[in-house]
Amino acid sequence: MRTQPPSVLTDQQLVAQVLGGDTAAFGQLVQRTQGLVTQLVFKMIRHPADRPDLAQEVYLKVFKNLAGFKFQAKFSTWVGQVTYNTCLHYLEKKQLVLLDPTEPAPAAAVEDGRRAPPPLVAGPETDPETALFDQDLTDILSAAIEQLPPLYRTLIALYHQQELSYEEIAQITSLPDGTVKNYLFRARKQLKQHLLARYQRTDL
Template structure:
C-alpha cells in the first residue's frame, strides 16, 4: 500500500499551507495530533460528556494561534501543550486537583540518580501462557492507572503509551525535566502500592 499524498508533507509545510488560506490542510494537522490530544483529554478529564467540547476547544485554539507557532518544538508538542493547558484550566474551573495537594513539592535533586524508568510490564520470552498473563496484567494496570490523580495518569500515558521523551513531556506540561521524572517515579510508586493493596501477590 502506498503512502497517502500528504504523508510526506512536513509540519512546517502544513502550517504554511493553512496560513496561506488552505484550511483543508488543518485536517492533516488534526490527524497527526489527535492521538496525543485524545490521550491527554481522556487522562485529565474524567467526565466523558466534557471531553468532546474540550478537544474541539483545543483545535479552535490551535487554529486561531497557528500563526504564533515558531517551529521551536514539534507541532504535536505544541498542540499537546495547548491541550494540557486547556484541560488544566477546566480542572481549575471545576476546582478539581491535578495531584494530591498534601504531597510535598518534588525535589528535583533527588532525581539525579534516576536516569530512566523501567517499563510498566517487564518483557519476557513470549509463549501463549505468558501472553495471556501479560494481557491480564495490562488490564489490571489499566484499571489501577485510572485511579491515580490526573497528573500522574497523564504522565504515565505520555511516557509509556505515547513514548514521549522527558523533554517533550516537560514542554507539554511546562514542568522541569527533573520534576517530570520525580512525578513519574511517584506515580509508579503509588501505582505499585495500589496494586499490592488490591490484589494478592500471587494473583499478579
C-alpha cells in the first residue's frame, strides 16, 4: 500500500504518526501552525530576543502533551491556546500587562453583522502607483497597530490576519465570545483614533 505524503494527511493522522514514534511527522505539524504561533508571539511579546525561545517552548509543550490532545477542538486552535498561555505566563513573570488595568470592563457584545473577517486595508492592485499607495497605508496601519495594548494587537492579528472566527479566538484566549467582539470593537476604535490624531485625513 502506497504511503501518503505528509502534506495530504490530516492533523489527526499526523498526530497518530508522531505518537507512534514518527517524530518527523511533528515537523509537518509545526509547519501548519507556525504562522499562528509567530503571530501570537510577535503581537504579545515586545522583546525580540525572547520570541524564539518562547516559540520553542510552545512546541516543546505541544510535543510533551500531544498524547492528551483529544481533538475536541481543531489542532491549530489548541496550539494557539498553548501559545497564548505560554506568552501570558511570560508577561506575568515579567510583571507586564496584556491590557491596561484602567480599561473598563467589557459591556454587552458589539455585533458587527459580519461572518468573514474584513481586510483592514484594500487588496493589491495591478496599477503600480496604486500598489505603492496601498503599501504605504499598510505600513502606516502596521505602525499604528503596534501602539495598541498587546491584547488588542493579538485579537486584531487573529481576526484580520489569521482569519479566525470569534469562537476560535475565544477558545485560544479563554475569553467569552462577547468579550472578544467587544475588545475587537475597542481595538478598531483606538486604531482609528490613533490614525486620525497622527495623520491628517487627506494624508490617508
